[in-house]
Amino acid sequence: MDIKVNVRESEGDAYVVDLTGEIDVYTSPKVKDAISELIDQEHYNLVINLENVRYIDSTGLGVLIGGLKRVREHGGSVNLVCTNPQIKKIFDITGLVKIFGIFDDEQSAMKALA
């Protein structure tokens, strides 16, 4: 099991983090490093694309929450792209739908950052 992380610049100062695979206690440090590196470089508007993520656990959620907290300190935001019903359910039952913007496609997630 692994996670592939691809970071790309998008419109304006926004960056997109594409994740592919499974995010768990073993792979989440790799995701955390990628997000932390962007924030350290003062990129505070992020879209994290979970379209190709098949599984996420509490450590993955913790990484996303940690990233959101950090960018909010600088007036930024993290929006998520997610259509996988099982993963959306995890965000629902933990109440994280209230703190993240969750969108069906990247374009909508980017638009909502503005």
Added chain:
Amino acid sequence: MNPQAAPSTSAGVVRLSIPARAEWVAVARLAVAAVASRQRFSIDEIEDIKLAVAESCTNAIQHGSPDGTIEIEVELRDDELVATVRDRGMGPRLGTVNEERIGETGRTEELGVFLIRALMDTVEYTSDVRDGTQLVMTKRVSE
């Protein structure tokens, strides 16, 4: 999987022992999912069981004895699955979780405990110095 092939009472018990290290949690959850698929669970229910057992293993890694092992037992009974996760460590595992603040704190441990309780039908937790920690979770097949 043919639903007619569902096992009868206590038809199957699978035991697995993994090193208490992060890279082994995926093995545990895949094995548990494979066992659960032999019962008449929906795909969503199998995903719930998979995540709950994985969260229990993660909890054991975070609180258990370093370089120890995690024992996982999965039993199929009539219309339910019972998963037991044991380790030799001790520590606060299933304390009170403030659901209103869970998104604010973002503490992985709280999220994990919350998920286990939310995804399974029953959760029992015991911990003592001699036997370590045991988490017993039940998931019933929804009709």
